[in-house]
Amino acid sequence: xxxxxxxxxxxxxxxxxxxxxxxxxxxxxxxxxxxxxxxxxxxxxxxxxxxxxxxxxxxxxxxxxxxxxxxxxxxxxxxxxxxxxxxxxxxxxxxxxxxxxxxxxxxxxxxxxxxxxxxxxxxxxxxxxxxxxxxxxxxxxxxxxxxxxxxxxxxxxxxxxxxxxxxxxxxxxxxxxxxxxxxxxxxxxxxxxxxxxxxxxxxxxxxxxxxxxxxxxxxxxxxxxxxxxxxxxxxxxxxxxxxxxxxxxxxxxxxxxxxxxxxxxxxx
Amino acid sequence: xxxxxxxxxxxxxxxxxxxxxxxxxxxxxxxxxxxxxxxxxxxxxxxxxxxxxxxxxxxxxxxxxxxxxxxxxxxxxxxxxxxxxxxxxxxxxxxxxxxxxxxxxxxxxxxxxxxxxxxxxxxxxxxxxxxxxxxxxxxxxxxxxxxxxxxxxxxxxxxxxxxxxxxxxxxxxxxxxxxxxxxxxxxxxxxxxxxxxxxxxxxxxxxxxxxxxxxxxxxxxxxxxxxxxxxxxxxxxxxxxxxxxxxxxxxxxxxxxxxxxxxxxxxxxxxxxxxxxxxxxxxxxxxxxxxxxxxxxxxxxxxxxxxxxxxxxxxxxxxxxxxxxxxxxxxxxxxxxxxxxxxxxxxxxx
Numbered sequence: 095x096x097x098x099x100x101x102x103x104x105x106x107x108x109x110x111x112x113x114x115x116x117x118x119x120x121x122x123x124x125x126x127x128x129x130x131x132x133x134x135x136x137x138x139x140x141x142x143x144x145x146x147x148x149x150x151x152x153x154x155x156x157x158x159x160x161x162x163x164x165x166x167x168x169x170x171x172x173x174x175x176x177x178x179x180x181x182x183x184x185x186x187x188x189x190x191x192x193x194x195x196x197x198x199x200x201x202x203x204x205x206x207x208x209x210x211x212x213x214x215x216x217x218x219x220x221x222x223x224x225x226x227x228x229x230x231x232x233x234x235x236x237x238x239x240x241x242x243x244x245x246x247x248x249x250x251x252x253x254x255x256x257x258x259x260x261x262x263x264x265x266x267x268x269x270x271x272x273x274x275x276x277x278x279x280x281x282x283x284x285x286x287x288x289x290x291x292x293x294x295x296x297x298x299x300x301x302x303x304x305x306x307x308x309x310x311x312x313x314x315x316x317x318x319x320x321x322x323x324x325x326x327x328x329x330x331x332x333x334x335x336x337x338x339x340x341x342x343x344x345x346x347x348x349x350x351x352x353x354x355x356x357x358x359x360x361x362x
Numbered sequence: 363x364x365x366x367x368x369x370x371x372x373x374x375x376x377x378x379x380x381x382x383x384x385x386x387x388x389x390x391x392x393x394x395x396x397x398x399x400x401x402x403x404x405x406x407x408x409x410x411x412x413x414x415x416x417x418x419x420x421x422x423x424x425x426x427x428x429x430x431x432x433x434x435x436x437x438x439x440x441x442x443x444x445x446x447x448x449x450x451x452x453x454x455x456x457x458x459x460x461x462x463x464x465x466x467x468x469x470x471x472x473x474x475x476x477x478x479x480x481x482x483x484x485x486x487x488x489x490x491x492x493x494x495x496x497x498x499x500x501x502x503x504x505x506x507x508x509x510x511x512x513x514x515x516x517x518x519x520x521x522x523x524x525x526x527x528x529x530x531x532x533x534x535x536x537x538x539x540x541x542x543x544x545x546x547x548x549x550x551x552x553x554x555x556x557x558x559x560x561x562x563x564x565x566x567x568x569x570x571x572x573x574x575x576x577x578x579x580x581x582x583x584x585x586x587x588x589x590x591x592x593x594x595x596x597x598x599x600x601x602x603x604x605x606x607x608x609x610x611x612x613x614x615x616x617x618x619x620x621x622x623x624x625x626x627x628x629x630x631x632x633x634x635x636x637x638x639x640x641x642x643x644x645x646x647x648x649x650x651x652x653x654x655x656x657x658x659x660x661x662x663x664x665x666x667x668x669x670x671x672x673x674x675x676x677x678x679x680x681x682x683x684x685x686x687x688x689x690x691x692x693x694x695x696x697x698x699x700x701x702x703x704x705x706x707x708x709x710x711x712x
Contacts, residue, residue, distance in 0.1 A: 117598055144639075165638055165639045206543035
């Protein structure tokens with residue numbers, strides 16, 4: 095088996111893999127085909143996205159076989175929450191947008207139905223993808239674009255984010271965007287304020303802004319995006335600046351450019 | 363709009379086609395009426411072109427009377443009467459023109475000569491008018507056949523589009539690829555089941571292809587298709603997919619448009635059951651309700667799930683097809699109750 099030669103080069107160490115698919119039969123195919131690859135050890139199987147996030151966080155596998163269409167969380171949301179510091183091979187039936195996104199981001203994928211040969215080719219790319227991570231350097235994941243971008247590209251054009259997924263330890267929170275009051279930039283994170291609680295997510299505020307429907311959300315400040323439905327009033331603050339007051343009573347600073355945008359949206 | 367008067371190019375062609383007729387009329391005036399060449403031409407030329415225009419009037423009558431063999435006598439008599447009247451007017455015009463020209467010394471003999479040609483002009487007038495009638499009928503027939511061809515082509519395009527739409531809504535590529543993947547899984551573990559799945563998938567595809575050509579099928583056939591679809595999905599989802607069917611025996615033979623239930627059931631799987639980790643149920647009910655057939659497809663769904671990108675396409679397709687088949691007399695209603703999504707169809711019965 096050619097695959098064996100390329101993968102056991104690292105002192106015979108095994109790759110720990112997790113298989114995520116909601117269909118038992120689909121997991122069975124991978125289980126069966128992976129028997130021919132002793133260098134890959136399946137350490138867990140998950141049947142939905144919540145389980146996947148929890149298990150990946152706990153077991154920290156090297157390799158993830160990830161179905162795209164799943165209950166609770168789809169494959170992209172799982173990837174958003176688990177990070178790219180592992181090799182991910184998406185497994186999916188046909189989906190034109192997803193395929194384009196995979197290709198753009200050089201993430202490997204298997205199209206159902208697939209056979210042993212295609213799986214071997216995908217596995218051959220795993221060492222390269224993991225890079226020199228095991229030698230203490232950053233993995234290839236660190237060089238890849240953030241998974242939020244991958245997910246954004248997999249959405250059909252002109253479709254905006256409907257919910258935001260956030261991980262808190264091994265727990266996953268789903269925040270429907272209609273329940274989001276505002277988002278605040280905090281270094282590499284955004285704080286998402288919803289129903290009186292703040293959730294931290296590792297994402298830049300600009301990439302979040304791009305994913306949200308501009309008819310419903312507006313960047314009022316370098317550090318703030320506001321849900322327009324929550325805006326009660328705009329008040330002057332100091333000489334040239336303003337604050338926006340939300341239904342929750344929260345007050346957010348508005349920059350000069352933000353004020354112009356806000357007036358344009360609210361008046362016209 | 364007159365087909366000749368309304369189009370300058372056609373009017374020019376028509377008048378040009380009268381040139382030999384003008385020559386003939388002038389010649390006849392000379393020979394029969396005993397006029398000189400100059401006299402015949404001076405009288406015949408304006409007279410002919412005047413009549414060329416008069417003949418166009420027959421179009422208004424041709425337009426309102428169609429040429430059908432059963433009732434051809436009445437329009438024929440009407441056209442003949444019109445021919446006599448118009449021709450009579452032409453004779454009067456000829457007399458007036460001759461009298462006018464006779465005022466000039468050069469045409470002093472015209473008055474006398476014109477009297478001799480009265481019979482000739484009248485006969486020619488009737489004949490030419492009737493020729494005009496024939497020409498107009500020919501034009502109308504050409505126009506009608508062109509319009510019919512256009513309509514036919516349009517109808518064909520529409521039918522083709524409908525068929526394609528139905529097929530697109532129907533054979534969802536995910537369904538086939540996932541089905542094939544299940545077969546691939548089963549070949550290792552349970553070859554007998556794999557074969558059964560192949561047969562189910564083939565059966566489903568064959569039924570779908572056949573159905574596209576029919577405008578109406580028995581409810582029984584549509585339900586067989588739905589059963590076939592769900593059998594394939596049941597292999598994929600196992601115990602996660604629960605299906606319950608309550609169809610009254612007395613509605614099984616009622617006609618329904620093909621592929622109206624299958625997309626609804628497919629939606630119930632893709633947007634309902636497949637999003638639930640522990641699975642869920644789908645229920646199908648069909649029963650007579652007074653003068654209509656009531657069909658309900660309901661399914662459990664995950665209240666937290668994001669509305670899927672493909673959601674609504676299948677529903678919209680079904681709604682459109684019902685409208686094409688029944689106009690306003692069919693209904694499609696969507697209701698949501700806690701975690702139950704329900705689509706109710708009301709179709710009129712004969």
